[in-house]
Amino acid sequence: MNATSLPDGILLGRAAVPGQAYPSVVTLRDGQLIDITAKGMATVRDIAESGRAAEHVRTAEGKPLGDAAAILAQAEASLPRLLAPVDLQAIKASGVTFVVSLLERVIEEQARGDKGRADALRVEILGLIGTDLSELVPGSDAAMNVKAALIEKGVWSQYLEVGIGPDAEIFTKAQPMSAVGPGADVGLHPISSWNNPEPEIALLVTSSGQIIGATLGNDVNLRDVEGRSALLLGKAKDNNASASLGPFVRLFDGEFTLETVKGAEVGLRVEGEDGFVLEGRSNMAEISRTPESLVAATLGEHHQYPDGLVLYLGTMFAPVKDRDGAGKGFTHKIGDIVSISTPALGTLSNRVNLSTKCPPWTYGASHLMRDLARADLL
Incomplete structure (x- = not known):
């Protein structure tokens, strides 16, 4: 990683500091990684739940830990090491959230590697759908019509259910x-x-x-x-x-x-x-x-x-x-x-x-x- 990896804005992160038992809460100021760990604000969770996270990170007192670009590049083992920028938060994920690529994968799967068959399927399915896939809203009447058409063609799957059905994965x-x-x-x-x-x-x-x-x-x-x-x-x-x-x-x-x-x-x-x-x-x-x-x-x-x-x-x-x-x-x-x-x-x-x-x-x-x-x- 290099200096081009450094974004602007109010940044909140965590770092492992050599010789220190606990991870520090950090921010970035003028190219320096700054330790802003403080009593009562010692976790990312505490800062996020404070109701004033951006203001706190922008104004909190802190101490420099070193050049941020060098730390990001892991230039020296003696430097702090950036960790994932969350701590006590649950880590959740949503799947199948892009309909266009989802339906393309289904078409490719049904074609079993035959490009000619894929092209024919695409024309056939798009003809049945009769809409711009990028505008398809999951759970809408139009999406349910797509579901019915795909079931009729034998290409329905559990992934399509969460892709265009009413419930997100x-x-x-x-x-x-x-x-x-x-x-x-x-x-x-x-x-x-x-x-x-x-x-x-x-x-x-x-x-x-x-x-x-x-x-x-x-x-x-x-x-x-x-x-x-x-x-x-x-x-x-x-x-x-x-x-x-x-x-x-x-x-x-x-x-x-x-x-x-x-x-x-x-x-x-x-x-x-x-x-x-x-x-x-x-x-x-x-x-x-x-x-x-x-x-x-x-x-x-x-x-x-x-x-x-x-x-x-x-x-x-x-x-x-x-x-x-x-x-x-x-x-x-x-x-x-x-x-x-x-x-x-x-x-x-x-x-x-x-x-x-x-x-x-x-x-x-x-x-x-x-x-x-x-x-x-x-």
């Missing part, structure tokens, strides 16, 4: 405190031979349902495991180091808002040790369910999150570029560098490894509370 991506941050290894379960990154924007949401900021995320996905059965979603999604977030949460202010998120374009670049390069982009303007509706589907009278949550919004990018020969498609190799970026949020880069080879997750909420209590920060 919301699942637990990882446990609080288990996500990794920029520069860390991300993990693939060793049983998987077909997997991919999922570049996404993730929202920081308070316990009251207020959306106060956003960050970047990699929802590491095992396509072969989930493809065997949707009931294996937990095994496909929640493994050691399978959730990456960062580099910072950018808090909403007058210049950066939820509307900024809705118009963002998220870039993906995968660079392999074998020389393979994959690039793609995901345009948030094409999301089928609004971020507000996904948050409402996650928490409310039906479900509470007293420490708030971070919510991955989904991706329209499904990598299909052949890697090891024609028709073999894409899957990760150990050592791949995955970089997810958008100008407003910076760049999140991680190296791919097996989940069994990534550092084990050993520091949880109980450890954080004990360490903060010992430091008289609670």
Whole structure:
């Protein structure tokens, strides 16, 4: 990672500081990483729940920890290391939120690799639908007409149900405190031979349902495991180091808002040790369910999150570029560098490894509370 990874705005994050038991709450000012950990405001959760998160981060007293660009680049082992920028929040994710790419995957699946058949299916299905897919609203009468047409053609699936049906797919991506941050290894379960990154924007949401900021995320996905059965979603999604977030949460202010998120374009670049390069982009303007509706589907009278949550919004990018020969498609190799970026949020880069080879997750909420209590920060 390099200096171009540093976004503007009011930034909130966490860092492991050498020689210090607990992670520091940090921000970025004038190119310096600043420790703003304070009694009563010693966690990202505390700041988010304060009702004045942006103001607090902007005005809080702090001490410099070093050059932010050098820290992001992990230039020296003696420097602090950025962690995922959330702590006690639940880590949730929404799936199948881009209708256009979803229906294209269904068409390709039904065609079984026959491009001519895919073209014919596309014409046939679009003729039945009779609408612009990018304007299809999940759960609407038009969407239900599409559902009926696809069922008649024998191409309905549980993924289409959550893609254009009335209910969004919301699942637990990882446990609080288990996500990794920029520069860390991300993990693939060793049983998987077909997997991919999922570049996404993730929202920081308070316990009251207020959306106060956003960050970047990699929802590491095992396509072969989930493809065997949707009931294996937990095994496909929640493994050691399978959730990456960062580099910072950018808090909403007058210049950066939820509307900024809705118009963002998220870039993906995968660079392999074998020389393979994959690039793609995901345009948030094409999301089928609004971020507000996904948050409402996650928490409310039906479900509470007293420490708030971070919510991955989904991706329209499904990598299909052949890697090891024609028709073999894409899957990760150990050592791949995955970089997810958008100008407003910076760049999140991680190296791919097996989940069994990534550092084990050993520091949880109980450890954080004990360490903060010992430091008289609670």
